[in-house]
Amino acid sequence: MSNLENYMKQQAIFCEQNDSISKNLYSEYGVKRGLRDEKGQGVLTGLTNISDIKAFEYRDGVKSPCDGELSYRGYNIKDLVTGSKGKRFVFEEGAYLLLFGELPTDTQLMEFQGRLSDCMELPTNFTRDVIMKAPTSDIMGSMTRSILTLGSYDKEKESLEIPNVLRQSMQLIAAFPMLAVYAYHAYCHYEKNESMYIHRPEKDLSIAENFLRLLRPDTKFTELEARVLDIALLLHMEHGGGNNSTFTTRVVTSSGSDTYSVISAAMSSLKGKKHGGANLMVMNMMDDIKSHVKDYEDEEEIASYLSKILKKEAFDQKGLIYGMGHAVYSISDPRERVFKGFVEQLARDKGREKDMTLYNNIEKIAPKLIAKQRQIFKGVSPNIDFYSGFVYDMLNIPRELYTPLFAIARIAGWSAHRLEELITTDKIIRPAYKSLVSKKEYIEREER
Numbered sequence: 206m207s208n209l210e211n212y213m214k215q216q217a218i219f220c221e222q223n224d225s226i227s228k229n230l231y232s233e234y235g236v237k238r239g240l241r242d243e244k245g246q247g248v249l250t251g252l253t254n255i256s257d258i259k260a261f262e263y264r265d266g267v268k269s270p271c272d273g274e275l276s277y278r279g280y281n282i283k284d285l286v287t288g289s290k291g292k293r294f295v296f297e298e299g300a301y302l303l304l305f306g307e308l309p310t311d312t313q314l315m316e317f318q319g320r321l322s323d324c325m326e327l328p329t330n331f332t333r334d335v336i337m338k339a340p341t342s343d344i345m346g347s348m349t350r351s352i353l354t355l356g357s358y359d360k361e362k363e364s365l366e367i368p369n370v371l372r373q374s375m376q377l378i379a380a381f382p383m384l385a386v387y388a389y390h391a392y393c394h395y396e397k398n399e400s401m402y403i404h405r406p407e408k409d410l411s412i413a414e415n416f417l418r419l420l421r422p423d424t425k426f427t428e429l430e431a432r433v434l435d436i437a438l439l440l441h442m443e444h445g446g447g448n449n450s451t452f453t454t455r456v457v458t459s460s461g462s463d464t465y466s467v468i469s470a471a472m473s474s475l476k477g478k479k480h481g482g483a484n485l486m487v488m489n490m491m492d493d494i495k496s497h498v499k500d501y502e503d504e505e506e507i508a509s510y511l512s513k514i515l516k517k518e519a520f521d522q523k524g525l526i527y528g529m530g531h532a533v534y535s536i537s538d539p540r541e542r543v544f545k546g547f548v549e550q551l552a553r554d555k556g557r558e559k560d561m562t563l564y565n566n567i568e569k570i571a572p573k574l575i576a577k578q579r580q581i582f583k584g585v586s587p588n589i590d591f592y593s594g595f596v597y598d599m600l601n602i603p604r605e606l607y608t609p610l611f612a613i614a615r616i617a618g619w620s621a622h623r624l625e626e627l628i629t630t631d632k633i634i635r636p637a638y639k640s641l642v643s644k645k646e647y648i649e650r651e652e653r
């Protein structure tokens with residue numbers, strides 16, 4: 206072990222000793238850990254007109270868990286998905302709805318798509334000078350660096366005028382697929398010794414179609430692939446003001462910071478394993494489960510391995526079954542249900558029925574095990590990340606791009622919330638911390 210490593214190990218003991226706070230003190234002082242009450246309900250911190258999440262309903266005056274519902278600007282996402290059947294530009298339609306508050310007419314949608322297409326370009330040599338530098342498998346990290354650097358090219362970077370923030374938001378929405386896919390190709394080339402493909406986006410293609418075009422060496426994709434991805438983007442684009450990355454957007458916006466800094470902060474939040482990064486963790490966990498469970502139909506064998514994960518004896522030893530549980534939803538996440546429809550169809554087409562059996566069994570067993578071993582008042586069910594990776598896998602999308610795909614969608618929601626925060630709130634977000642510090646007499650350095 207190096208001197209530096211030794212030092213860190215020794216000093217980390219001080220951090221552990223002096224930074225730990227007993228969980229009991231939170232209830233003693235009425236502090237809502239994670240800004241949530243004892244029943245998991247979030248503390249009210251704002252008002253929004255952008256979306257609505259329902260996880261409970263009142264039956265005979267009693268609050269009871271119910272199937273989850275999600276609406277964007279009042280429109281149920283199930284209706285948005287059904288209405289999009291056979292149509293292109295589903296993500297663009299959702300982005301228009303979130304940004305401007307109304308469903309677009311055909312003409313409005315085509316104009317919006319045209320403006321986004323105009324924004325699908327990067328500054329001269331940006332790919333060579335920024336994206337290809339320091340290639341990494343952490344594409345979220347690379348994108349975050351690119352977003353901050355794009356700010357240096359914007360002469361109006363600091364202006365908080367609404368038309369300017371809207372322009373910056375639309376430019377970033379349009380640039381995200383390039384930032385993600387080019388970073389992936391740079392990583393494959395420099396770190397994995399593969400060939401590098403840098404295709405240009407095409408103006409008349411949707412964000413989903415361009416993503417696939419940029420990714421594939423031959424630029425080809427099928428209509429079904431593009432349609433599934435378009436709907437996946439629609440499902441991921443927004444989830445209220447309280448989710449970690451959107452709240453980050455609102456917190457940093459409230460300090461008066463610029464769009465590039467705000468969106469970089471949101472990216473840093475989204476990549477976390479408990480948030481958008483969970484889609485990658487689900488796939489890694491599934492690999493681990495597959496290497497330890499012999500019979501995908503044997504519920505006892507599966508339950509026994511999942512218990513080990515929960516007891517921190519297996520996988521990443523964090524005690525979490527990824528893709529399960531949600532800060533708001535109780536008995537179901539409506540997006541997971543929609544995803545499941547695709548998964549079943551795709552798994553049949555691609556001959557992945559065996560994997561489907563394993564997913565089905567985990568979906569059945571894990572919520573019961575988690576509910577038994579953790580204190581969960583509201584119920585636990587699979588979340589949007591449980592099946593998304595499996596869908597992307599069947600679309601031959603590499604794992605490094607799973608969380609970036611979440612970001613490519615969620616930036617629409619972040620942008621809508623940034624605009625709403627700027628237009629409506631205009632008050633710096635600043636909660637309080639109860640201090641447990643006790644006063645101490647200063648001791649001269651020589652006498653310690």
Ligand SMILES: CC(=O)SCCNC(=O)CCNC(=O)[C@H](O)C(C)(C)COP(=O)(O)OP(=O)(O)OC[C@H]1O[C@@H](n2cnc3c(N)ncnc32)[C@H](O)[C@@H]1OP(=O)(O)O
Pocket residue numbers: 244245478479480481483515524525526527528529530531532533575579580581582583585588589590
């Ligand atoms: C896009 C999204 O962000 S969707 C969520 C994606 N994240 C994941 O799939 C990661 C796995 N899931 C989790 O970590 C959690 O369910 C979260 C972070 C999503 C929500 O966590 P919470 O808001 O704390 O949920 P909730 O209040 O219902 O949890 C109660 C307890 O059960 C635990 N729990 C919840 N889900 C799980 C799980 N999947 N595995 C193990 N324990 C769990 C929580 O850690 C919490 O324990 P604590 O009181 O000791 O902190």
Ligand SMILES: O=C([O-])CC(=O)C(=O)O
Pocket residue numbers: 443444445447448449532533589
């Ligand atoms: O709302 C949350 O806490 C997590 C989230 O972003 C989502 O589920 O899409």
